[in-house]
Amino acid sequence: MSSGDTYDPQLIEQTKRQIRTLVQEIAQFSKTDMAPDQFYAELLPRVVSALAAVGGGVWTTGDQGRLGLQFQVNLQQTRLPEQGEEEQMGHGRLLHKVMTTGEAILVPPHTGGEDGEQGLNPTDYLLVLGALRTELEVVGVMEIFQRPEPGAAVQQGYLRFVAQMCDLAGDFLKSRQLRHFSDRQALWTQLEEFSRSVHGSLNPRETAYIIANEGRRLIECDRVSVAVRRGKRCFVEAVSGQDLVDKRSNMVRLLGKLATVVVASEEPMWYTGDTRDMAPQVEDAVQEYVDETHTKMVAVLPLRRPELIEKEREKPGEVLETPSPVGALIVEQIEDSRVQPKTRQRVDVVCQHSAAALANALEHHSLFLMPLWRALGKSRVVTRARHLPKVLIALGLLVGAVVALAVVPADFALRSKGTLEPVIKRNVWAQTDADEVSEVLIDHGKWVKDKEILVRLRNYRLQDSFQDVKGKLDEATAVLDATEQQLLERGLAPERLAELGAKRTQLATQVNSLKTQYRSLDTQVKALVVKSPDDGQVITWDPKNRLIGRPVQKGQTLLTIAKTKGAWEVELHMPEDRIGHIRRAQAKLQEEVDARLKAATGAKFEEVKSDLSKLPADKRIERLRELTGQPDIDDRLEVPFILASEPGTTHYGRIREMEYSAEPRGDEGVTVLIKVDFDKDELGPELLQQGTSVTGKVGCGRRALGYVLFHDLGAWIQKTWFRWF
Numbered sequence: 001m002s003s004g005d006t007y008d009p010q011l012i013e014q015t016k017r018q019i020r021t022l023v024q025e026i027a028q029f030s031k032t033d034m035a036p037d038q039f040y041a042e043l044l045p046r047v048v049s050a051l052a053a054v055g056g057g058v059w060t061t062g063d064q065g066r067l068g069l070q071f072q073v074n075l076q077q078t079r080l081p082e083q084g085e086e087e088q089m090g091h092g093r094l095l096h097k098v099m100t101t102g103e104a105i106l107v108p109p110h111t112g113g114e115d116g117e118q119g120l121n122p123t124d125y126l127l128v129l130g131a132l133r134t135e136l137e138v139v140g141v142m143e144i145f146q147r148p149e150p151g152a153a154v155q156q157g158y159l160r161f162v163a164q165m166c167d168l169a170g171d172f173l174k175s176r177q178l179r180h181f182s183d184r185q186a187l188w189t190q191l192e193e194f195s196r197s198v199h200g201s202l203n204p205r206e207t208a209y210i211i212a213n214e215g216r217r218l219i220e221c222d223r224v225s226v227a228v229r230r231g232k233r234c235f236v237e238a239v240s241g242q243d244l245v246d247k248r249s250n251m252v253r254l255l256g257k258l259a260t261v262v263v264a265s266e267e268p269m270w271y272t273g274d275t276r277d278m279a280p281q282v283e284d285a286v287q288e289y290v291d292e293t294h295t296k297m298v299a300v301l302p303l304r305r306p307e308l309i310e311k312e313r314e315k316p317g318e319v320l321e322t323p324s325p326v327g328a329l330i331v332e333q334i335e336d337s338r339v340q341p342k343t344r345q346r347v348d349v350v351c352q353h354s355a356a357a358l359a360n361a362l363e364h365h366s367l368f369l370m371p372l373w374r375a376l377g378k379s380r381v382v383t384r385a386r387h388l389p390k391v392l393i394a395l396g397l398l399v400g401a402v403v404a405l406a407v408v409p410a411d412f413a414l415r416s417k418g419t420l421e422p423v424i425k426r427n428v429w430a431q432t433d434a435d436e437v438s439e440v441l442i443d444h445g446k447w448v449k450d451k452e453i454l455v456r457l458r459n460y461r462l463q464d465s466f467q468d469v470k471g472k473l474d475e476a477t478a479v480l481d482a483t484e485q486q487l488l489e490r491g492l493a494p495e496r497l498a499e500l501g502a503k504r505t506q507l508a509t510q511v512n513s514l515k516t517q518y519r520s521l522d523t524q525v526k527a528l529v530v531k532s533p534d535d536g537q538v539i540t541w542d543p544k545n546r547l548i549g550r551p552v553q554k555g556q557t558l559l560t561i562a563k564t565k566g567a568w569e570v571e572l573h574m575p576e577d578r579i580g581h582i583r584r585a586q587a588k589l590q591e592e593v594d595a596r597l598k599a600a601t602g603a604k605f606e607e608v609k610s611d612l613s614k615l616p617a618d619k620r621i622e623r624l625r626e627l628t629g630q631p632d633i634d635d636r637l638e639v640p641f642i643l644a645s646e647p648g649t650t651h652y653g654r655i656r657e658m659e660y661s662a663e664p665r666g667d668e669g670v671t672v673l674i675k676v677d678f679d680k681d682e683l684g685p686e687l688l689q690q691g692t693s694v695t696g697k698v699g700c701g702r703r704a705l706g707y708v709l710f711h712d713l714g715a716w717i718q719k720t721w722f723r724w725f
Contacts, residue, residue: 104128262328406704437550572673
């Protein structure tokens with residue numbers, strides 16, 4: 001513009017107002033909490049517009065300290081991207097010079113900086129460069145591409161304006177950095193509180209609840225759950241926001257299944273909607289859980305016990321195996337599937353602290369008798385000096401009791417329920433099916449003789465069939481007799497003789513068939529009359545009311561006949577898990593008896609023993625006592641017992657036989673039947689009542705007092721332990 005040109009004052013004032021407006025807008029943006037990308041997008045276009053420049057760019061440092069283009073306006077028009085590699089490098093040195101000095105500079109087209117060696121402007125435009133700084137460092141450069149025509153005074157105005165805008169941008173960066181420091185301080189405070197809380201308890205359940213609730217606040221997600229590994233399975237122990245976990249619910253059950261398969265793989269799993277890269281078993285478990293809960297994002301991270309540091313290892317430099325996971329941390333977002341970088345960082349921090357805390361709690365909880373040691377540790381009675389004598393006395397008594405249980409012998413007897421029964425009992429069975437019991441000829445307690453009629457049955461169809469066959473047989477027999485009489489007549493024609501002969505043959509066949517049917521039906525009809533199989537007493541209670549009018553099937557027990565005046569026995573129903581003790585005691589007793597017999601018989605021991613085994617029990621014992629000269633010798637275990645009808649008196653018997661098979665018997669469970677002989681004269685006839693309840697104890701020798709008292713508990717522990725392994 002020539003010196004003669006004049007300026008329009010109104011246009012100048014309007015331009016100033018526009019620039020002031022742009023500057024005010026930039027000043028307002030510098031006070032907001034927007035992201036740096038958004039701020040630069042608002043800042044640079046306004047600076048370019050205020051200066052009426054061609055374009056501009058904002059260059060900032062990245063993670064590795066390298067400058068990168070953050071935002072640009074019309075950079076393509078400046079042809080900077082089209083420059084060669086050497087020119088690009090010179091331009092980069094120019095930017096680094098501004099970063100180093102922190103001062104705003106002007107660089108004419110196709111020239112270097114003030115010294116000409118630390119940078120290059122390869123473009124056709126004037127470069128106005130300003131540094132973006134915070135309180136601590138220079139973080140970027142603002143670069144404006146301006147036309148080079150204006151004079152030096154105008155260019156200095158450009159420089160001052162860019163420096164002013166860089167100061168406003170610096171205010172924005174300082175405020176953001178201050179907020180960042182404040183957020184980090186809050187995060188560190190939360191992390192410190194989380195670490196202190198999660199390591200504050202050695203109870204696994206309390207630790208799991210702390211991890212779930214405090215971890216959710218730190219991660220800032222919708223839900224956090226903790227699963228604890230027991231054996232090969234994981235069980236959900238805690239869910240954030242819930243006081244109790246319903247382990248029977250579908251959500252908890254499916255979450256435990258998902259944690260189990262992920263922990264088995266020992267690799268973290270992040271689900272954000274895509275399962276293509278997952279293992280099949282993990283994919284199936286994820287899909288089941290997501291279908292049930294409609295969760296958008298699920299992360300399952302195995303919690304692994306921290307590895308020992310070098311000074312904690314038994315041997316320095318020893319390579320230890322990677323510890324197996326002790327549980328899993330489950331992070332969920334219900335509505336949003338996106339995972340922010342800060343979320344992953346916080347999850348990693350929570351996992352590290354949670355793994356150490358949970359592993360320590362589980363290890364501490366697994367110590368032998370930990371509840372007892374914890375209770376003793378909390379008790380002040382033990383720690384007070386004035387109570388020390390009492391504590392020592394109690395400890396001495398406890399040790400003495402344990403030693404007594406392990407050393408003092410006691411009689412080892414196995415208790416069992418049973419009944420009093422006659423030795424000889426015969427059940428009366430129905431030999432055929434019957435529609436009803438028509439008549440019962442005896443009562444409870446009646447003495448009957450062998451073949452005496454007890455019960456009459458009625459089978460209408462059988463009896464009708466019998467009468468029908470009987471009638472047909474009588475009729476066919478009469479016709480056959482008449483035919484044979486005709487054959488005896490004289491003067492019959494040959495044709496008539498042949499006819500009568502064929503008829504006689506046919507009738508004879510028919511009669512034989514009917515006789516066979518008659519005999520079969522007669523046997524069945526006779527079976528309708530039930531007779532006693534032996535002499536004895538009816539011990540079935542109220543047989544008339546039990547049987548009359550009721551249908552009967554073949555093989556059904558109708559009555560029981562017993563020889564109550566003969567020998568009696570006790571039938572014990574011993575639980576199957578105790579039979580091993582009895583058989584071992586029997587074998588030991590037999591060894592002792594054999595030793596005595598061998599000492600008495602010498603070389604004839606085997607022959608004598610073989611002969612004794614062929615004798616009945618009473619004869620065998622009598623002969624054994626004769627051979628050994630010992631009146632108390634017996635190869636049967638002794639069984640003391642009491643009757644429910646006389647509980648104050650103890651009677652004694654010996655085991656006669658014991659079943660080799662166990663059978664289920666009602667409420668008693670699976671038991672083995674043991675038959676015990678005793679002298680019925682010791683009871684008296686008034687106590688010999690069939691079915692009387694008996695409690696017996698089978699003597700199994702002597703064992704330690706502790707074993708006698710707690711052998712059932714030991715057997716239960718052994719069975720339970722075997723079930724888990």
